[in-house]
Amino acid sequence: MDASPDSYTEISGKRRILALDGGGILGTFPAAFLAGIEKQLGQPIGDYFDLICGTSTGGIIAIGLGLGLSASDLLALYENSGAAIFGQNYHPVKNFALNQLRGARWLIRRKYSSDALHDTLVATLGDKKLGEAKRRLVIPAWSPVAQRVYIYKTAHHERFTTDYNSLAVDAALATSAAPTFFQQHITMDDVGLIDGGIWANNPIAVAVTEAIGVLKWPADNLHVLSIGCLNEAYSLPKGAGVGLLARKLVKLFMDGQSHGAMGIAKLLTGHEHERQTIYRIDHTVPANRYTLDGVEAIQDLKGLGFTFAREQLPILKSVFFSELAEPFIPYYTHTK
Numbered sequence: 001m002d003a004s005p006d007s008y009t010e011i012s013g014k015r016r017i018l019a020l021d022g023g024g025i026l027g028t029f030p031a032a033f034l035a036g037i038e039k040q041l042g043q044p045i046g047d048y049f050d051l052i053c054g055t056s057t058g059g060i061i062a063i064g065l066g067l068g069l070s071a072s073d074l075l076a077l078y079e080n081s082g083a084a085i086f087g088q089n090y091h092p093v094k095n096f097a098l099n100q101l102r103g104a105r106w107l108i109r110r111k112y113s114s115d116a117l118h119d120t121l122v123a124t125l126g127d128k129k130l131g132e133a134k135r136r137l138v139i140p141a142w143s144p145v146a147q148r149v150y151i152y153k154t155a156h157h158e159r160f161t162t163d164y165n166s167l168a169v170d171a172a173l174a175t176s177a178a179p180t181f182f183q184q185h186i187t188m189d190d191v192g193l194i195d196g197g198i199w200a201n202n203p204i205a206v207a208v209t210e211a212i213g214v215l216k217w218p219a220d221n222l223h224v225l226s227i228g229c230l231n232e233a234y235s236l237p238k239g240a241g242v243g244l245l246a247r248k249l250v251k252l253f254m255d256g257q258s259h260g261a262m263g264i265a266k267l268l269t270g271h272e273h274e275r276q277t278i279y280r281i282d283h284t285v286p287a288n289r290y291t292l293d294g295v296e297a298i299q300d301l302k303g304l305g306f307t308f309a310r311e312q313l314p315i316l317k318s319v320f321f322s323e324l325a326e327p328f329i330p331y332y333t334h335t336k
Helices: 024-041 057-066 071-085 092-105 115-125 168-175 204-214 242-269 295-320
Strands: 015-020 051-054 136-143 148-153 192-195 222-227 231-233 278-281 284-286
Touching (some): 015 057, 024 057, 051 204, 057 115, 071 115, 136 168, 136 204, 204 222, 222 242, 278 295
Parallel strands (some): 015 222
Antiparallel strands (some): 136 192
């Protein structure tokens, strides 16, 4: 049903945005970082943001936070279900054998079944619709058939008349359907979608553009918390050919997209030239230390996230966590 025009007003003042990168099981790091801060707040951390944007594993976290789940709930998803999602919840010997088989099969088909991911998301999000979100959400995906971007959005603009009726599970499975890892997700409307990381693995530019271009929030009112899934240090030989580049090709594209997105967001918000707008949380690790499906690193990633939360909270608290965000009143609401 329509919201009253008077119930949706432009409120001047600070607007806080959370942008979450994609990165498979490395999403344990941002989930733990947010859970570490949330532990000191005594309140679900999503309640402090006016807009939450996330891609792939970051999209799953974003949707959960938007629906009112705590960061601790979402961290538990990685801890309790990460191994099953990536087919590594068996005896070490069986895990090794299955990994060898998957590695060989990966040349011609996707590496993992999506069943465990689907079941985990259903158990976490249930049958909730995006229209039940308590925060504005922007969740990038990609349509390989239409060959264009496909962005799930809550009804935070009068034009957005469809997505609020979409299942949250559909949006989560679509944004996280990483090519070669999981199969394309077919939505309840028979739309085939894949991982938003194809074009917006770091969604900060998408989030800032939505805030300024769609919501018409003044750039100088924005404060953005952008959280990565670890930055890998590596180098490439000059004049490297396909053989040397192949293993780093996806990483090269993701890094290029991420730096481009950060540059766009900085230009749009005046960051570094007039004021501190963007707060980027990430960490550089040695090459090949962690992988998108390396579930054996979950404990380390959790510890790293909590360590960063402890260090960054004194810096971030006055900017993002001194007061709750204004209530989100959508143009249209889902009724069961």
